[in-house]
Amino acid sequence: NVPGTKVELTVSCRNLLDMDTFSKSDPVVVLFVQGSGSSEWKEFGRTEVIDNTLNPDFVRKFVLDYYFEEKQNLRFDVSHEAVFGAQDFLGQAFVALGEVIGSQRGRLERALTGVPGKRCGTILLLAEELSNCRDIVTMQLCANKLDKKDFFGKSDPFLVFYRSNEDGTFTICHKTEVVKNTLNPVWQPFTIPVRALCNGDYDRTVKIDVYDWDRDGSHDFIGEFATSYRELSRAQSQFTVYEVLNPRKKCKKKKYVNSGTVTLLSFSVESEFTFVDYIRGGTQLNFTVAIDFTASNGMPSHPTSLHYASPYQLSAYALALKAVGEIIQDYDSDKLFPAYGFGAKLPPDGKISHQFPLNNNVDNPSCAGIEGVLESYLQSLRTVQLYGPTNFAPVINQVARVAAQVTDGSQYHVLLIITDGVISDMLQTKEAIVTASALPMSIIIVGVGPAEFEAMEELDGDEVRVSSRGRYAERDIVQFVPFRDYVDDSGNQVLSMARLAKDVLAEIPEQLLSYMRTRDIKPRRADP
Secondary structure (H helix, E strand, O other): OOOOEEEEEEEEEEOOOOOOOOOOOOEEEEEEEEOOOOOOEEEEEEOOOOOOOOOOEOOOOEEEEEOOOOOOEEEEEEEEEOHHHOEEEEEEEEEEHHHHHHOHHHEEEEEOEOOOOOOOOEEEEEEEEOOOOOEEEEEEEEEEOOOOOOOOOOOOEEEEEEEEOOOOOEEEEEEOOOOOOOOOOEOOOEEEEHHHHHOOOOOOEEEEEEEEOOOOOOOEEEEEEEEEHHHHHHHHOOOEEEEOEOHHHHHHOOOOOOOOEEEEEEEEEEEOOOHHHHHHOOOEEEEEEEEEOEHHHOOOOOOOOOOOOEOOEOOHHHHHHHHHHHHHHHHOOOOEEEEEEEOEEEOOOOEEEOOEEOOOOOOOOEEEHHHHHHHHHHHHHHHOEEEOOOOOHHHHHHHHHHHOOOOOOOEEEEEEEEEOOOOOOHHHHHHHHHHHOOOOEEEEEEEOOOOOOHHHHHHHOOOOOOEEOOEEOOOOOEEEEEHHHHOOOOOOHHHHHHHHHHHHHOOHHHHHHHHHHHOOOOOOOOOO
């Protein structure tokens, strides 16, 4: 797993309970997290205590690693810091990190609960990716009329860049090459991450020293100047000239002007956008489900069937749907999921269909939430007859038609196909995938049951890009996962569900980014 993006959470509360007799409460917020696949809560950190307020805005922030493909549950406990360190409980809130990031502008307000019969107020969370940090700067500088330091030739100048730290100290962050024997050097352009230059704080001082290189390492100091990222970035429209000053000379010589000048010739910034940038910029993920209703799955009433649900356990299909759906629904704005079945004979006349709405509503096949999809799926099992053949292409083309309507990056579609892997229309499916690879969509195939899934592995395209009639898919959009690898012998479903969701969704961010990159679509700026 790639180390996740770092996300900074800022916490505020509104209308807290008042616990203090003589003044208002003195609130503090403690954040608890759950380990992956475990239900145990561990303390992650706490804010400072703010005295005497029911509407605190905390300064101390929580910085978390964020993984799209995991459900990262958070628990915030608010309490009043009473005398002698005792604490009065003011309420708590449970939230998944994905919900905060997926909510508008990365802001989420949640009611606090947990004090019986009392209204506990609300907690406000703001998620900010520690970014600026992904910008990369390229700049080029030259100098004029630097002081001559060498007895025989001219100087051999080079520059040293320092970023200032919170405590006023300086950390070296870049050295240019040495340009030999000149007082008017032109240095090569160089590239540096913004976080190295100023840790994302655009107004922080950047100090630059000019030295004359000496072979023995005792380089002579020519002078220095200071700037900031913000000032440097203005050079995109004009040359910026800095005076190089030597404080010692300045003190000694009345007529001292400077020790030369440095000119910023060019400055450009490239952004490396991330998945979070697009979600926060308003890109909506739209999730469609397609379930295999072919006879190869076995009669639903029979315990060996992959569609068989006992009173004690979900069927393999239902389990897969719930696991993947619960992760992705945090990112789906309307929580409405079009859901289809394929490969069944429908009542009343036994017509075979490869994309029938599970809710039986042709005009609006959307179900409310993953629970709604599960309900409609169970309803369909009771009314249709499992049949065949197993055709994927119709439902892929159906989602592709919807995806083709909006290609500006504001909508991205994910089709989840749950199947026993026995496919009948391999050629048409490959053709459909090649066409879909140019559209804002991804396909997740979850294979249930004991089959050898060679055909599904081939569609996955990780090893060999999918092709059809000499056309290759322009990007890899299919992720295949065999469900049996995630169900452990003890039937401990939760652990396997966490792992399943992780492996299923791990490729989606990169697939979304590859679409945006090939179309040169930048994330829209979230409103400040």
